[in-house]
Amino acid sequence: MTPFTIKLLRALSALLLWAGAAGVIAGALSPWAAIKILKSVDLSVPGALFAQGGLCLAAGVLVLLGLRRSPLLCLIAAIYTLGWVHTATVEVPRRVKHQAIGAQLALFPINRLLDQFHINDLEISDWSRPNEELLAPGLDWTNKGALVLLFGGLIGLPVDPIALFIYKWTARAKCRHCGATWLKSRHAEFCPQCGHGTAPVDRWHCGVCHGDLGLKDKFCTHCGVVVVV
Numbered sequence: 001m002t003p004f005t006i007k008l009l010r011a012l013s014a015l016l017l018w019a020g021a022a023g024v025i026a027g028a029l030s031p032w033a034a035i036k037i038l039k040s041v042d043l044s045v046p047g048a049l050f051a052q053g054g055l056c057l058a059a060g061v062l063v064l065l066g067l068r069r070s071p072l073l074c075l076i077a078a079i080y081t082l083g084w085v086h087t088a089t090v091e092v093p094r095r096v097k098h099q100a101i102g103a104q105l106a107l108f109p110i111n112r113l114l115d116q117f118h119i120n121d122l123e124i125s126d127w128s129r130p131n132e133e134l135l136a137p138g139l140d141w142t143n144k145g146a147l148v149l150l151f152g153g154l155i156g157l158p159v160d161p162i163a164l165f166i167y168k169w170t171a172r173a174k175c176r177h178c179g180a181t182w183l184k185s186r187h188a189e190f191c192p193q194c195g196h197g198t199a200p201v202d203r204w205h206c207g208v209c210h211g212d213l214g215l216k217d218k219f220c221t222h223c224g225v226v227v228v229v
């Protein structure tokens with residue numbers, strides 16, 4: 001990769017990670033559930049008040065606080081956020097209905113009293129509405145923010161400091177002469193199996209000590225390495 005490509009990837013990834021995290025935070029603070037109570041009052045519940053929304057909010061804040069330096073960690077945060085959003089589409093309506101039923105039960109003594117005066121019962125909500133209709137747009141925004149975050153993480157993966165660190169310590173070098181491999185981090189200048197030089201050699205210069213070579217030399221006259229072309 002050229003330095004320009006690295007810079008471009010870094011900038012693009014940073015921009016997407018920033019935007020994605022902002023989207024996740026805005027989404028988690030926006031309503032995830034909307035319910036009409038007592039037939040007239042619209043009640044919106046922000047995502048952050050649900051367990052999954054709180055976790056999404058935390059993930060977004062962590063990315064902004066410093067996680068964005070590592071696209072790999074942001075990628076993991078994005079996958080978790082998408083998982084929580086997925087769970088929330090089932091759990092949030094269930095939770096809202098559960099709370100509303102609790103409120104309805106609490107109204108029972110009042111409704112009994114109203115019955116005596118032949119006044120209609122107080123109904124917390126319309127139970128016939130399907131669960132999906134209880135979901136508010138905030139959940140979708142969080143989902144979109146997490147997708148942007150995921151994309152930013154993927155783009156930044158080749159320049160991720162943790163991924164580069166892992167690569168640095170696990171990448172293997174290969175001998176051109178015998179095919180043996182060893183960890184690049186050993187910085188071996190000679191093959192541990194056959195003793196041939198490991199640095200690239202051209203016909204005129206030793207790859208290890210860069211000394212001049214003669215056309216038919218089999219060994220470098222300066223450092224003794226076997227010449228492999």
Ligand SMILES: [Zn+2]
Pocket residue numbers: 175176177178179180191192193194195196
């Ligand atoms: Zn070798």
Ligand SMILES: [Zn+2]
Pocket residue numbers: 206207208209210211220221222223224225
């Ligand atoms: Zn040499």
